[in-house]
Amino acid sequence: xxxxxxxxxxxxxxxxxxxxxxxxxxxxxxxxxxxxxxxxxxxxxxxxxxxxxxxxxxxxxxxxxxxxxxxxxxxxxxxxxxxxxxxxxxxxxxxxxxxxxxxxxxxxxxxxxxxxxxxxxxxxxxxxxxxxxxxxxxxxxxxxxxxxxxxxxxxxxxxxxxxxxxxxxxxxxxxxxxxxxxxxxxxxxxxxxxxxxxxxxxxxxxxxxxxxxxxxxxxxxxxxxxxxxxxxxxxxxxxxxxxxxxxxxxxxxxxxxxxxxxxxxxxxxxxxxxxxxxxxxxxxxxxxxxxxxxxxxxxxxxxxxxxxxxxxxxxxxxxxxxxxxxxxxxxxxxxxxxxxxxxxxxxxxxxxxxxxxxxxxxxxxxxxxxxxxxxxxxxxxxxxxxxxxxxxxxxxxxxxxxxxxxxxxxxxxxxxxxxxxxxxxxxxxxxxxxxxxxxxxxxxxxxxxxxxxxxxxxxxxxxxxxxxxxxxxxxxxxxxxxxxxxxxxxxxxxxxxxxxxxxxxxxxxxxxxxxxxxxxxxxxxxxxxxxxxxxxxxxxxxxxxxxxxxxxxxxxxxxxxxxxxxxxxxxxxxxxxxxxxxx
Amino acid sequence: xxxxxxxxxxxxxxxxxxxxxxxxxxxxxxxxxxxxxxxxxxxxxxxxxxxxxxxxxxxxxxxxxxxxxxxxxxxxxxxxxxxxxxxxxxxxxxxxxxxxxxxxxxxxxxxxxxxxxxxxxxxxxxxxxxxxxxxxxxxxxxxxxxxxxxxxxxxxxxxxxxxxxxxxxxxxxxxxxxxxxxxxxxxxxxxxxxxxxxxxxxxxxxxxxxxxxxxxxxxxxxxxxxxxxxxxxxxxxxxxxxxxxxxxxxxxxxxxxxxxxxxxxxxxxxxxxxxxxxxxxxxxxxxxxxxxxxxxxxxxxxxxxxxxxxxxxxxxxxxxxxxxxxxxxxxxxxxxxxxxxxxxxxxxxxxxxxxxxxxxxxxxxxxxxxxxxxxxxxxxxxxxxxx
Numbered sequence: 013x014x015x016x017x018x019x020x021x022x023x024x025x026x027x028x029x030x031x032x033x034x035x036x037x038x039x040x041x042x043x044x045x046x047x048x049x050x051x052x053x054x055x056x057x058x059x060x061x062x063x064x065x066x067x068x069x070x071x072x073x074x075x076x077x078x079x080x081x082x083x084x085x086x087x088x089x090x091x092x093x094x095x096x097x098x099x100x101x102x103x104x105x106x107x108x109x110x111x112x113x114x115x116x117x118x119x120x121x122x123x124x125x126x127x128x129x130x131x132x133x134x135x136x137x138x139x140x141x142x143x144x145x146x147x148x149x150x151x152x153x154x155x156x157x158x159x160x161x162x163x164x165x166x167x168x169x170x171x172x173x174x175x176x177x178x179x180x181x182x183x184x185x186x187x188x189x190x191x192x193x194x195x196x197x198x199x200x201x202x203x204x205x206x207x208x209x210x211x212x213x214x215x216x217x218x219x220x221x222x223x224x225x226x227x228x229x230x231x232x233x234x235x236x237x238x239x240x241x242x243x244x245x246x247x248x249x250x251x252x253x254x255x256x257x258x259x260x261x262x263x264x265x266x267x268x269x270x271x272x273x274x275x276x277x278x279x280x281x282x283x284x285x286x287x288x289x290x291x292x293x294x295x296x297x298x299x300x301x302x303x304x305x306x307x308x309x310x311x312x313x314x315x316x317x318x319x320x321x322x323x324x325x326x327x328x329x330x331x332x333x334x335x336x337x338x339x340x341x342x343x344x345x346x347x348x349x350x351x352x353x354x355x356x357x358x359x360x361x362x363x364x365x366x367x368x369x370x371x372x373x374x375x376x377x378x379x380x381x382x383x384x385x386x387x388x389x390x391x392x393x394x395x396x397x398x399x400x401x402x403x404x405x406x407x408x409x410x411x412x413x414x415x416x417x418x419x420x421x422x423x424x425x426x427x428x429x430x431x432x433x434x435x436x437x438x439x440x441x442x443x444x445x446x447x448x449x450x451x452x453x454x455x456x457x458x459x460x461x462x463x464x465x466x467x468x469x470x471x472x473x474x475x476x477x478x479x480x481x482x483x484x485x486x487x488x489x490x491x492x493x494x495x496x497x498x499x500x501x502x503x504x505x506x507x508x509x510x511x512x513x514x515x516x517x518x519x520x521x522x523x524x525x526x527x528x529x530x531x532x533x534x535x536x537x538x539x540x541x542x543x544x545x546x547x548x549x550x551x552x553x554x555x556x557x558x559x560x561x562x563x564x565x566x567x568x569x570x571x572x573x574x575x576x577x578x579x580x581x582x583x584x585x586x587x588x589x590x591x592x593x594x595x
Numbered sequence: 596x597x598x599x600x601x602x603x604x605x606x607x608x609x610x611x612x613x614x615x616x617x618x619x620x621x622x623x624x625x626x627x628x629x630x631x632x633x634x635x636x637x638x639x640x641x642x643x644x645x646x647x648x649x650x651x652x653x654x655x656x657x658x659x660x661x662x663x664x665x666x667x668x669x670x671x672x673x674x675x676x677x678x679x680x681x682x683x684x685x686x687x688x689x690x691x692x693x694x695x696x697x698x699x700x701x702x703x704x705x706x707x708x709x710x711x712x713x714x715x716x717x718x719x720x721x722x723x724x725x726x727x728x729x730x731x732x733x734x735x736x737x738x739x740x741x742x743x744x745x746x747x748x749x750x751x752x753x754x755x756x757x758x759x760x761x762x763x764x765x766x767x768x769x770x771x772x773x774x775x776x777x778x779x780x781x782x783x784x785x786x787x788x789x790x791x792x793x794x795x796x797x798x799x800x801x802x803x804x805x806x807x808x809x810x811x812x813x814x815x816x817x818x819x820x821x822x823x824x825x826x827x828x829x830x831x832x833x834x835x836x837x838x839x840x841x842x843x844x845x846x847x848x849x850x851x852x853x854x855x856x857x858x859x860x861x862x863x864x865x866x867x868x869x870x871x872x873x874x875x876x877x878x879x880x881x882x883x884x885x886x887x888x889x890x891x892x893x894x895x896x897x898x899x900x901x902x903x904x905x906x907x908x909x910x911x912x913x914x915x916x917x918x919x920x921x922x923x924x925x926x927x928x929x930x931x932x933x934x935x936x937x938x939x940x941x942x943x944x945x946x947x948x949x950x951x952x953x954x955x956x957x958x959x960x961x962x963x964x965x966x967x968x969x970x971x972x973x974x975x976x977x978x979x980x981x982x
Contacts, residue, residue: 022810022817027751028692029811030789031798038798 040554044575044593048548050565051589053485053540057119059462060107062426062434063090063159066470067104067119068541074122074533077526083130084137086123088470090433091162092155092201094131095184097124098193098521100430101314109539112489114499118524118532121505125529131200138208141473144168146231146447151218154182155429156236156420158202159436160443161210163469164234167444171210174227176217178267182238183421184429186263187285189292190517219392228416232443235403235411236420236436239388239427245280245380249337254344258285258383265292273298274378278347280304280334281383282311287321289381294324294514298379302328305352305365324514331365335372337380347377388422407465408452409439417443434466441472462486487539487586496547496584500535503528542566542587548579596772602763605733605770606672606698606756607632609740611642612778613696616667616785619647619658621677624710625760626700629672652677656684656695663693664799666790668744671695674760675702675716682720685753689724689815691800694747694754694785696740697725701860701911702760703949711950712760714860714912718888718920724815726754726822727889729859733768738839741778745829748785750818759861760950773837781836819890826887843887844895848874852881854965855900857925858909859885862953866909869958880962885921893928900929903939907965909958911947918974919943942971946978 017032019025026032055068066085073082086093100120108116129135148164150157153175161171179185184198206212218227218237227233242257244250254274258281264271275298279290282304293300302321304311307330311318322328329349336348351371354363390398397403397411403418405411411418419435421427438452441459445452459467461483471483506522507513513520524532542565549557549566556572557579559565568579580588600608606629610618618637620630636642645662649655652673659669673681678699688695703713717727726746730736736758743754758764791799803811826843834840848870849855856866863884873880883899885892900906906929910919917923922943929938942965947953957978964976 019807019810022814025807025810025814026789027814028789029690029800029803031801033797035796035798 039571041556041569041571041573044570044573046575046577046590047570047593048568048573048575048577048580048588048590050542050568050587052542052587053487054462054483055537055539055541056107056109056462056486056488057104057117057539059464059466059486060103061466062103062428062431063096063437064434064461064466064468065089065104065123066468068536068538070126071117071119071122071533071536072538072541072543074126074529075536077530079126079129079526079529080133080135082126083135086126087130087138089437089468090430091159091205092127092433093123094127094197094201095155095193096430096433097121097127097523098197098519099184099188101316101428103430109487109489109492109537110535113492113494113497115502117536118502118505121503121524122529122533124523125526127201128523131197136204136207138162138166140166140168140209142168144170146170147172148232148234148443149174149218149227149230150234150236151227152182152236152238152420153180153202153212153214154236154238154420154432155184156238156432156436156439157182157234158205158210159433160234160236160417160419160440161436162205162208163437163440164443165205165208165210167440169231169443173210173212174216174218174222175212175214176221176237178214180212180214186266187259187288189262189265189288191291191295191513191520192288194519217392224392224394230415231447232415232417234409234436234439234443235393235416235418235422236432237388237393237422239386239421241387241389242285242382243385243387245334245337245382245384247334247336249339249344252337252339252344253342254377254379255337256379256381258289258381259386261289261381262292265296271296275299276375276377277301277379277381278303278334278375278377279381279383281385282306282313283383283385284313284317285386286383287313287317289383290326291321291324293379293381294326295517300326302326303332303334303349304328304330305333306354306362307331310362320520324510333365333367334380338374344377344380346374347380348372348374386421386427390422407438408442409435410442410446410452415443415446437469438467441467441469457483460484485540491586492537492539493582493584496545497537502535503532538585540586543585545584547582547584548588551578551582553578597769598772599767600733600770601628601765601767602733602736602758603628603700603765604632605737606740606758607636608770608772609737610670610696611636612737612773612775613668613670613741613744613782614779614784615642615644615670617645617647617659617662617669618671619649619655619662619669620671620673621649621652621655623652623674623677625702625764626672626674626677626698628764629698629700633670652680653684656681656688659695659697660684660688660691660693661791663688663695664691664791666785666787668785669693669695670697672698672700674700675704675710678716678720679704682723685720685723685725687800688753690811692751692815694744694751696743696747697753697755698736698740699755699757700760700764701757707949709949710760712762712911713948713950714757714910714920717755717757718912718914720755721889721920724752724819725889726750726752726826726887728754728756728886729888730756730758730763730886731861731863731884733763733766733770734839735841736763737770737772738833738837738841741773741782742826742829742833742841744782744785745833746822746826749825749829750822751787752815752818752822757860762861771837771839777836781833822890823887823892823895841886843892844899845884845886846899847882847884848879849881849883849899851879852903853879854881854905854907854962855903856880856882856907856909856958856962857885857921858882859888859921860911862909862911862947862958865953865955865958869955869962872955872959873962878966888921888924891924891928896925896928897932900939901932905965906939906941907961908941908943909961910943910945911953913945913948919945922974940971942968942976943974944976944978951979
């Protein structure tokens with residue numbers, strides 16, 4: 013307590029109302045009962061990405077035009093940005109908070125630009141932490157197998173990938189048509205992994221060319237052989253000439269085979285294989301149509317693909333299912349269809365199609381391409397690993413048999429490229445933990461981003477020491493201070509006009525240009541992560557916030573911060589939190 | 596150098612010549628061009644000052660107070676509603692003894708919404724501890740900005756200079772711009788003895804108990820008492836420098852006048868013209884121009900009006916429920932003077948509210964009325980009221 017000063021006369025008084033002593037002792041921070049802290053949170057896009065790309069961070073760098081850095085951030089989690097920038101169904105965009113403001117960020121188009129930038133400038137700055145002796149074998153050079161191989165290689169392991177086909181890539185190589193993913197893009201991203209020391213042996217099938225027991229001699233193995241068998245329609249006439257399995261059809265086209273189709277081609281199904289098959293048939297000069305047993309709303313294909321097929325003028329017949337394929341001299345001639353109606357929801361939550369009695373009708377067809385789903389061919393995998401048609405594994409791909417790990421479409425997860433890549437990453441972490449006598453489950457809290465199962469390789473690798481981060485706290489639109497953002501439509505992706513594109517296999521969609529990529533990245537809210545906008549510093553009424561000299565971000569002088577919370581409120585992106593003092 | 600410029604820009608040039616360090620202002624008609632010009636001067640590098648954009652006049656004054664407390668020469672400009680919004684901080688800045696200079700463009704207060712000239716906005720701030728000067732033309736406007744800093748910084752009190760909306764603010768006149776070098780000699784850099792210093796922090800304007808508050812108020816009044824002399828000298832020194840002397844009150848044909856007009860602002864110019872006409876006719880009419888209104892130059896007013904019989908005060912303002920404000924102030928100053936030989940008869944005219952035009956005929960009517968009436972019969976004589 014300072015002593016009371018009494019002035020005895022007017023002459024005694026200071027010329028203005030000013031304290032006689034210094035106020036330096038008055039550390040007003042002691043008044044505080046709430047404490048603002050810089051507290052990074054998880055952006056919903058990152059949570060929404062099955063490969064857990066650090067989207068917010070690469071947007072930060074892309075907005076500043078540093079695409080080298082953006083690429084580095086991206087490949088920390090996913091080695092295939094140029095591929096995913098083309099084929100991913102981008103659940104990140106449907107999670108984007110910006111969607112509630114104007115339109116979601118064009119994440120996929122920026123990812124594609126960054127991926128292409130990496131290829132254009134031959135970026136391959138992958139670092140191996142320290143070389144290790146242990147040898148790991150991967151079965152299947154699809155997105156899951158290659159992602160696992162990449163991350164394991166970065167951890168220092170000697171990795172060999174065995175691929176039964178002639179070329180690596182799996183579904184990317186043999187499933188997805190060239191007009192969606194040109195082969196040179198895929199091959200360039202795979203070659204980058206080979207240069208980095210991932211060994212890929214093609215034409216070698218595990219369980220056949222290499223006996224299972226020999227395969228198991230590795231320190232750890234990762235199974236990611238994919239599912240390649242198209243489900244059968246199970247109707248009479250399925251063996252007729254002219255009936256083709258969707259995946260076989262796509263694989264033959266992708267291998268450069270000439271597949272001759274008739275005029276009327278019926279594609280059965282509503283998934284991505286169906287869309288790929290029908291659009292491919294169109295490009296081969298046929299007049300294809302989709303026949304799907306439910307309605308457009310229930311189609312499992314990526315919405316983009318459905319819309320593109322529609323734009324290309326492909327007719328779609330809904331609520332029908334083939335009940336018989338009719339032949340003449342062993343060749344397909346017609347298809348008998350039955351009308352369906354939607355009944356009660358099934359286990360997938362979609363309403364179950366129910367046949368309508370007496371509604372059969374016949375259409376003339378030259379070919380039927382089946383695309384009603386795929387299943388695994390597990391003949392070379394030990395039976396005890398299989399349950400209900402999938403390889404039984406936990407969230408990190410650990411099977412019941414050590415050292416066998418699994419990922420991609422053969423485990424229980426959605427059949428998407430990005431889920432496959434995510435599962436490869438998770439398995440790589442699990443394998444690393446296993447080989448070092450640890451348990452990946454104990455790290456889950458540290459490496460999880462959000463609450464949808466995604467994990468961060470960066471945090472796995474360096475522990476993300478430093479600023480406090482709550483990986484599980486996901487920023488919602490309500491957390492964004494939208495006063496600091498102006499409405500702006502997203503950039504449109506260039507694409508070939510319909511007339512031109514349906515005559516060939518040229519890539520339909522283009523890459524946005526550098527300016528557009530920067531401009532689009534600037535639309536990013538950077539949810540939950542400080543991007544040095546200075547708002548907190550500008551608004552602090554106590555001038556208690558300053559930039560750090562040594563590194564990114566700011567420092568709060570708690571001796572003077574009164575805990576008013578203005579910095580927290582004025583942070584556009586919820587990178588600050590207010591916590592009760594003393595906790 | 597002579598330039599043709601509007602009154603608003605005369606303010607801007609005055610601020611520039613005063614080498615202000617900080618300008619914080621919020622736009623309001625008819626003041627906006629003052630700070631618009633200053634912002635351009637700052638942007639063009641012609642004025643080395645920090646221009647702070649703010650969200651209100653209250654914040655404008657708060658920013659000026661911070662700047663001034665930290666030892667900067669601070670400037671702002673406002674008008675009417677904006678000045679009213681600043682009211683709280685007008686007390687705070689004078690109490691804080693901060694020599695801020697502000698230009699106020701006289702504009703009527705709403706509603707009815709009105710952007711034209713009237714003196715009520717500035718006169719309503721008479722008890723806030725700010726000095727007030729009223730200007731008659733654009734030259735005086737420019738000169739008064741500079742003199743205001745000279746006065747403010749000697750007294751550690753803020754100064755408001757006032758100009759009429761549109762009649763000065765938007766009207767172009769020839770203005771002589773003094774040499775920067777001359778002004779630099781007149782107005783040295785502001786170096787307060789006590790200022791806010793981050794390396795030696797003190798609390799400014801904090802709690803003062805009844806033990807001392809009374810004395811602090813006394814000191815402020817004591818400083819106000821010194822202000823007329825300080826202002827007179829500042830005007831005299833300025834005159835020697837640029838050839839245009841100014842006084843706190845200025846008589847015109849006053850010595851032998853039977854009727855004296857007392858006015859401020861542009862009403863003074865009209866009055867001069869009318870006086871000239873009457874003088875030609877041999878009627879002895881004179882004028883006392885009030886430049887300084889706060890502190891009220893009581894001593895000089897008493898000296899100059901001693902022995903006068905009839906005084907016509909022209910108010911373009913009103914204190915509702917009372918009278919014209921200049922009228923009140925003059926009556927108070929002259930009450931009980933002349934040693935009981937009888938106070939002069941003071942006539943209070945209210946005219947031109949909300950910018951209604953005040954013509955030479957109107958002023959002549961005021962003179963005629965005052966000449967004609969034996970005694971003043973009412974507190975408010977409404978001029979031109981459409982009854």
